[in-house]
Amino acid sequence: MFFRSRQVVFLVVALCALSMESVDGTAWAQGASVQSRGDAATGSSQALQHRTIFMPREAEIEQVSQSPQIPNVLDADSREALGIPPQLLDDDQSWADPGDDCVDCDAIVPLISHKQADAGVTWLPGTGDELGIFSINLSETIEVPRLEGFSVTPYFGVHYLDGPIQTDLPARVYDTSVAFRWFKKHNEKWSYELEVAPGVYSDFKNVTSDSLRITGKGLAYYVHSRSKQFVMGVVYLDRENIQMLPAAGMIMWFSEGSRLELIFPKPKYTYRIEKTEELERWAYVAGEFGGGSWGIRRGTAGFDDIATYSDLRLIGGLETKHTGGMISKLEVGFVFNRKLEYKSDIGNYDISPTGIMRYQLTF
Template identity: 30%
Template sequence: MQLVTFQESSELGEPGFDPYGNSGAPNPPGFGSDNVGEPPDRPWFGRPYTAPKDPPSGSIPNRLFGSNSSTRFSDLLRFAETPRLQYAWIPDSRGAQDLAQQEIDFSVVFAFPNFLNTERPIYVAPSFGLNLLQGAGSVGLPNQVYSGVLELQWQTDPQERFNVDLGLGIGVHSDFKSLTGDSIRLTGHALFNLAINEDTTFRGGVVYYDRLDLKMLPAIGLLWHPHPEARIDLFFPRPRISQYFTTINNYDAWWYYGAEYGGGSWTMQQDGGGKTQTDINDIRLTTGFEFGLAEQLRQGEHIGFIEAGLVFNRKVVFRDTPQKNFDPGTTIMLRAGIGY
């Protein structure tokens, strides 16, 4: 996750552990001399060969984030990273039953190291979303809906030939006038990456949306780096092709093309007072520029972006009154973000 650390400067104290410390284990044997041979190639499982480490004190971790973790709030702030902010503007297409949207998303990511003694961090991101719906009154929708979500993500070592990426989101999605059991939704993904060679990776898994019209999709594709300044991610349901454009000071700018499923699902109060879960779904084709350090961009990460796109196949779906479903017209989108 491409974020920069922020901290409160006072009263935080020193960390309760040294993440870069070494237990004093002996140095590894030298390869390539005395007929020992070359070091082993990139392994299928486990970490590449490095200096040995002291064994863990027990087979079952006694705390969630390692034995030196602390539950004090001041220590919790140490793991906070730069806030993320994203804004999208989607005008209506001037149809008889149409819909304009403004999407605002804000979150802060906490990176907790050594989750369950795996030596890999778990990312925890409380997030808040506001979706403004202009023209919605003519079709019985509220003027705004909200999302409050707690997102979790954990990945095994991406340097391994085979690694796993898991994500889970637990959230409340509503206009806050119609809170029901349908307001609580689970979203997430379970993906694996298998490196075929240094430049090509096969990816697969599932993405779970938990909407009325879109519960779950298979995820499959290939990630290919034809050279260090290009990244071709032919990955359904979110393909993306990016290419180096220029360098400004210490930051690179890459241009890209991409596609994605957009929208969401909320419980809403309709004009007649009824409460129902409602999907707003669409497909988005985007092009724009992303900014970040060179290594970030090669890995598909960035510090910020700005883009324009085409939004089509738009559908508004009601759980309890499907006869009121309608399709807003095709329109454009402008979107920018910091940290996303």
């Protein structure tokens, strides 16, 4: 009897010990979880995965960047006006401070990543001595995540020339270039951008130093308020008739759906006419400075020369922005002050005004 009683006592003591150990373990786990949240609130530098090891699975981990973001005052067209980089607008965690905690710090950073691609066609009708141009352009913007603010954009364009009879232009000229862009966000007000884009602009018969051009730009952006932003700098065209243009002006929002860009060389007024869950539609009018320089081989004479075409454009357009990121633009307008000039000064002449139609797709 005594032996059996002693067994019962031992069994009770063992059960109590196991129960106490279970209770202590639960309390310790909960305490560690509470301490982890306290450390996170006070900005502890301990790694996130260590601090939340006992956090219940249903608890949400929220990551908030403390980096100031530039107000969202520009859209794709505004950036295009002077090549303003998308980083100005994106609520991207890449702007977070290097010391910020992250949920997946061990994720592999890709060497390159796709940012956006552009494709477009432009038609300036013309026959006889009235030069007609049909252009196709393609480009792809690639980001380099390991080099913050750096991107590369290969570009290819072909221009089919219709006429003129009184001078000897080739049937086609080409644009090929690679733009290297670096963007630096200095603080919540100031940002800077530098770009250099070496390229060959030629009929591919005259591929010499005459067809090599190095374009670029240096710009500064100042955010005055959510409704006003200033742009200043220079755009280097490296063309025979114009080497460099100033790039300066301001962008003003009158309301959420109305914007005026007083920017040289591309002023623009945009008004939103439709907004749904799937898309937004904007109508706009804009001014534009067009043209280019190409190294060519002159017809039967067979000597190398540089042809430069320039014009001014007044354009009206309709832009559709889809929630998936695709943007399409359809434009029509009037082209005037058209000139064709040669480096040799042989065959220069003024061209009559014409119209313009253009379709651009960004995806």
